[in-house]
Amino acid sequence: MKDNFSLFGYEIAEKIKTAEVTKSEVFSWFKQRVEKLDKPLNSFVSLFDSADISEQKSLFSGLPIAIKDNICIKGKKITCASKILSNHIAAYDATVISRLKTAGLAIIGTTNMDEFAFGSSTENSCYGLTKNPWNINCVAGGSSGGSTAAVAARLVPFALGSDTGGSIRQPASFCGVVGFKPTYGRVSRFGLVAFGSSLDQIGPITTNFIDSANLLNIICGFDPFDSTSVKTIDEDFTDSLIEDCKNIKIGVPKEYFQEGLSPVCREAISAVIETFKAKGAIIVDISLPYTSYAVATYYIVASSEASSNLQRFDGVKYGARCEASTVEDMYSLTRGNNFGSEAKRRIFLGTYSLSSGYYDAYYVRALKVRRLIKNDFDKAFREVDVILTPTAPSTAFRVGEKISDPLSMYLSDVYTISANLAGLPAVSFPCGFDKDNLPIGAQLIGKEFDEKSLIRLGYSYQQNTDFHKKIPKLFGAKV
Numbered sequence: 346m347k348d349n350f351s352l353f354g355y356e357i358a359e360k361i362k363t364a365e366v367t368k369s370e371v372f373s374w375f376k377q378r379v380e381k382l383d384k385p386l387n388s389f390v391s392l393f394d395s396a397d398i399s400e401q402k403s404l405f406s407g408l409p410i411a412i413k414d415n416i417c418i419k420g421k422k423i424t425c426a427s428k429i430l431s432n433h434i435a436a437y438d439a440t441v442i443s444r445l446k447t448a449g450l451a452i453i454g455t456t457n458m459d460e461f462a463f464g465s466s467t468e469n470s471c472y473g474l475t476k477n478p479w480n481i482n483c484v485a486g487g488s489s490g491g492s493t494a495a496v497a498a499r500l501v502p503f504a505l506g507s508d509t510g511g512s513i514r515q516p517a518s519f520c521g522v523v524g525f526k527p528t529y530g531r532v533s534r535f536g537l538v539a540f541g542s543s544l545d546q547i548g549p550i551t552t553n554f555i556d557s558a559n560l561l562n563i564i565c566g567f568d569p570f571d572s573t574s575v576k577t578i579d580e581d582f583t584d585s586l587i588e589d590c591k592n593i594k595i596g597v598p599k600e601y602f603q604e605g606l607s608p609v610c611r612e613a614i615s616a617v618i619e620t621f622k623a624k625g626a627i628i629v630d631i632s633l634p635y636t637s638y639a640v641a642t643y644y645i646v647a648s649s650e651a652s653s654n655l656q657r658f659d660g661v662k663y664g665a666r667c668e669a670s671t672v673e674d675m676y677s678l679t680r681g682n683n684f685g686s687e688a689k690r691r692i693f694l695g696t697y698s699l700s701s702g703y704y705d706a707y708y709v710r711a712l713k714v715r716r717l718i719k720n721d722f723d724k725a726f727r728e729v730d731v732i733l734t735p736t737a738p739s740t741a742f743r744v745g746e747k748i749s750d751p752l753s754m755y756l757s758d759v760y761t762i763s764a765n766l767a768g769l770p771a772v773s774f775p776c777g778f779d780k781d782n783l784p785i786g787a788q789l790i791g792k793e794f795d796e797k798s799l800i801r802l803g804y805s806y807q808q809n810t811d812f813h814k815k816i817p818k819l820f821g822a823k824v
């Protein structure tokens with residue numbers, strides 16, 4: 346295959362369709378790219394030699410896709426970047442994986458992440474951190490940093506990530522790619538290792554909205570194996586690839602533009618607003634007054650659910666086990682030796698807020714505030730169709746800068762977590778660069794099950810700008 350790494354997924358698909366290249370050529374070309382270029386990034390955990398590509402004639406048949414290491418692929422290692430699962434082999438395919446396989450996609454490998462998806466920098470991984478392809482002294486973001494870095498460096502056309510509080514969108518923003526978190530219930534969680542079950546969603550990480558719409562078509566849909574999966578009519582998301590924003594009302598919440606937002610991100614979002622206006626959108630100033638409670642609420646709800654979900658890693662059912670003479674010792678040695686420090690912090694926080702003395706004061710109160718945050722959005726969406734915000738307060742920070750200060754790390758999710766608390770679809774897309782050439786992300790948040798408006802706006806934006814076409818220098822050279 347021609348060394349044309351700048352091709353988008355749908356363009357490679359076209360070449361396969363017209364028989365200009367074969368599916369196996371495409372696979373080995375990307376595989377080679379990973380082998381030769383991933384060293385400085387560390388975005389992959391495992392790379393597969395080959396993929397079973399079904400004869401399916403779907404549009405994306407034969408295209409390689411990388412999968413975050415917390416989604417089960419039958420017969421392959423699934424580790425969640427944790428020592429406690431370092432030798433665990435998935436016994437079944439997650440529903441998203443079965444769907445990808447049915448559509449003929451070639452699963453090429455698994456990607457690095459923060460342990461169990463706890464983090465915003467991919468520094469909490471037992472495999473070491475993933476670096477940012479735009480500047481390897483900076484983090485890729487997290488927790489899906491492996492997937493976003495791999496896509497940004499064009500090591501794969503696209504990848505899947507998971508998003509509990511921003512883990513698809515924040516690293517997408519740091520790496521300059523499109524990261525889509527669908528509505529809660531839209532994509533099956535069956536086979537996704539649970540972090541915060543009421544918040545987690547799997548979503549596509551791509552370079553452009555045409556690829557996102559096509560991947561959403563493949564992975565979305567009701568699944569009887571997931572009790573929170575929602576029955577909706579099967580939609581074709583590519584219907585929304587329309588270059589026009591006429592009369593779409595975009596709300597801009599003032600709470601997302603206050604102290605803490607870096608000036609360069611603020612300016613970039615102002616420019617996004619101008620682009621949307623020029624395409625016919627109507628900009629409305631709105632308020633989401635409970636925004637300032639979102640981080641605190643999220644860290645109580647998410648840690649509570651995480652502490653409960655992680656109970657299953659006890660040395661008996663899955664993964665690592667430390668032998669000891671009593672069951673209690675076996676539990677504590679296994680968990681003490683094999684969970685990383687952020688996982689332990691979440692277990693402590695969650696166990697504390699779920700404990701009988703503090704349940705009402707913390708967990709129940711957080712649930713009540715979660716409802717108020719949702720009400721804010723319901724109210725805003727009576728007035729506007731979508732909401733536009735920055736994705737993160739800054740561009741990618743430097744490796745090590747926040748790792749010893751959990752609170753400042755938690756604050757990098759300030760703009761993304763509300764969409765998870767409210768279950769809403771949200772997407773981050775590249776909208777500029779700072780003076781050090783690090784990407785800036787903009788976020789669109791939609792009404793429940795209205796992914797289509799996000800696709801329409803994102804597509805229109807990309808038709809009128811070229812930030813999504815830029816490739817980091819280190820990865821722009823031919824292999």
Ligand code: GLN
Nearest residue numbers: 462464508509510511512
């Ligand atoms: N950074 C957030 C956290 O650490 C979100 C993680 C995620 O979405 N998985 O919890």
